[in-house]
Amino acid sequence: MRMPSISSLYGRIFATFWFTMLLVLIIVLSIQHFDPRKMTVIPEERYQQLLQTRDNIQNRFAQLSNVYLIAQKLRRESRDRPKRDDRHEHDKHPQPAERADFFITTPDGQLIAPEERRSMKEQALRNFVTNIDDSGIPQQRLYGQFLIAGPLPIQFAKQNYQLYIGINSRRPPSFLLQLFDHPIQLLLVTMLVSTPLLLWLAWALSQPARRLEQAARRVARGELNIDPSLERGSAEFRQAGASFNKMVEAVNQMISRQQRLLSDISHELRSPLTRLGMASSLAKRKQGSSPELERIETETQRLETMISHLLELSRMQVDSHQKREKQPLQSLWEALLDDAQYEAEQTGKSLTFSNIPDRNILCYPPLLISALENTVRNAIYYSRSSVNVDMKDNRNLLTVTVEDDGSGVPEDERESIFRPFYRVSTARDPHSGGTGLGLAITESAIQQHNGRIHAHSSDLGGLKIVIELPLI
Template sequence: MKLRTKIQLFTSFFMFVFILLINASIYFLFYQNSVDSELDELAEQVNTILVAINQNEEIPPSELLKAFLPADGIIRIYPENGSPLVVHTKSSDYLGLPGEYSKSETREVLTYYGDRYATVSKPIIWNNGEIVTLHLSKKLVAITENMKTLFYVLILASVIIIIPIIIAGNLLARFLLQPIKALISTMKENMKHGKWKKIALTNRSKDELYEMEKTFNDMIDYLKENYEMQEIFVSDASHELKTPISIIKSYTQLLERRGQENPELIKESLDAIGTEAERMQKLVEQLLALAKNKEVQSGEDVNVTELIEETIDTFSRAYRRVIEFPEQGVPFYVHGNKDQLKQVFYILIDNALKYSDRNVIVNMEQFENKLAISVTDFGPGIPEDEKERIFERFYRMDKARNRNTGGTGLGLAIAKTITSAHGGAITVESSLGAGSIFKVLLPIKLS
């Protein structure tokens, strides 16, 4: 069942039930008020009869009662025992109406052969001094006719009300479903033709439908941007893998043709194949690192001072280079993943050593609730227009230099991803010919 049909059925059914309850309430309230009015009128008539009997003692009560006989009713006098003393009626149809002696005044509505009768009973003193019951019954002819008329009027009014409600429900369904249909059509077109089509925002009030359309357009922009980034990423990764694969394939073919005749060529080929294999392995590892470092893998309080000292010690022994790190008075802690944070400092120090022949300086200091770790090198520096791009995947300023140093263009992208996942940021300050300062800001864990 379509949503439009559901909306129409729901609104129509809800209003039908609502109108039914209202009409039923009106019907029964009107009936009850009418019956109460008839009973009050009949009780007043009984009191009038009593007054007339007391004021006209010379007239026999049985004769006096004829003057108060209703056109559609019956008057009876019931003794305590035996048959009625007096029965006055204009139609024998009313003789079968139930009645009895009663010591107290009663009011009720009886149903007799499908007709309703208002009945009032009241004890009185008869002319012989005996206490009897005056029983007055009246057929509710006017009420029955009025209730039929009211019933038909309510049905007609309900029909008149339901028709505009059905029309309004149809218009409401169209209004609500128009942007949804446009959304579905746009989504199908995007899936079928591979487009990034957006919905034209209407100039209506900023309601939920407008927010839905705006959110859809924002989502399309987000998906398009990520899809394009993914295409670039796959293209760049394929390009980076293509070069070492081509080199390995070329040296393999060269060995097949001339390897047996030239032993020196074997060593050269194996060295080149090994170098390119290591480059491919490093590239694949860094691609995996980018995928898994989008979130903090596990959280703990990490001693950053100790972590940097360990990283510096590893590089100092491997490169036999001087890395200056002033002694810290107290250890600094951040909450995060130790291995991921160590990878950030490893990347920054490794880059500093690759692009500078002089000493590398590592500093650490606290700014309010932030811990700043800076890595300074005295290399060639970074041009102003390339400072932001160096954090992009596979971006390299000097491709020849990076090829010689084994760079893949993924290191800084990985460092930025990890830092962002830890709620921090990474920035760079650089001057051509004077070197660069990479600074990592992390939320500090206060003791």
């Protein structure tokens, strides 16, 4: 399966991450341009209003020749003007002449008729004048709740001066101003803006990987199904998803061909075995019974039993990865254990089993029933008098222990008893029973259900088989 290129994938992640961070940085930097406390050019509409106010002042004091007297009169009018009412406060375009402070300076920026004690407004004006780069371009700047605009060229007594207009505002500071005044709040807002973008980035990048991980887990459980959703997302993950689906399809075809071949071979072997059995029966009828004919008949029956087991194994393995269903443990094994207990009693032996846990398992029922049946019947056959079956669930793991008091299996042969057609040295004579396929079928069934099986020495003196299966 072709996996995404690591360098390409990391490059995409880093590119998206830095793009997101760059976008956040641009937003943060651009916000500063909306700060009214920065020196900005006066909007055209507002500029025309200020020019009209300047013309009104120039016309009103055209007859006075003392500019200091004019400045004092303007100051006095500003102090004596009544407070603005709510209607004026919310006017969209208030008239500056009704609510403004006026300052007159010389062309070089010297304030005319300054107050004996510097006020906050006068200090703001001096700062404003100092920061003007080009006096020919009127600008404005906010100092707290005091907005200064200017300079506007004005004439008194045929002398050139500059007029600055300060506008008071009692409105609360805007949200942006509060952010600029409190860096912690600005940081929090930046985090609020960037966090959803970063979360979306993490989700978008992890979603295809999560789908691929879930598909791999389903395959590990034996669910060999093609998932079209794997072929969505970025180009790298689309390629990986398509390769993964092709792999699953190839595994399905390989398993089907293998099991079909095994089934076909088993079927083909039955025909000569049937003819061999018929020939043996005819020879026995014509010549009478003999040890040789008895041996031929016994071996023919053993071959027939092996082929039957092979056909059963083939049939169950073909269907096991395609027909999984959720089943309670009781419905799988309760009847089986009751029957096994009855059969053990008929042979003079005892079988005891613990309570079956009230849990569910995802399985192909015939295969899992056959796995425990082979293990239990094998224990009954080789035991002397007693067999014990114990089941315990630990979170999402089921442990099944089957013990007998038979002769056991040598330690060096315990791994080999799960091989097909293998029988331990103490049970190799033809009359010992079994074909050596029971535990092989059991191991195959357990592994197909993502479980494990292993053999140990039992405290009862015989063999202990331990089966571990994942639960849901």
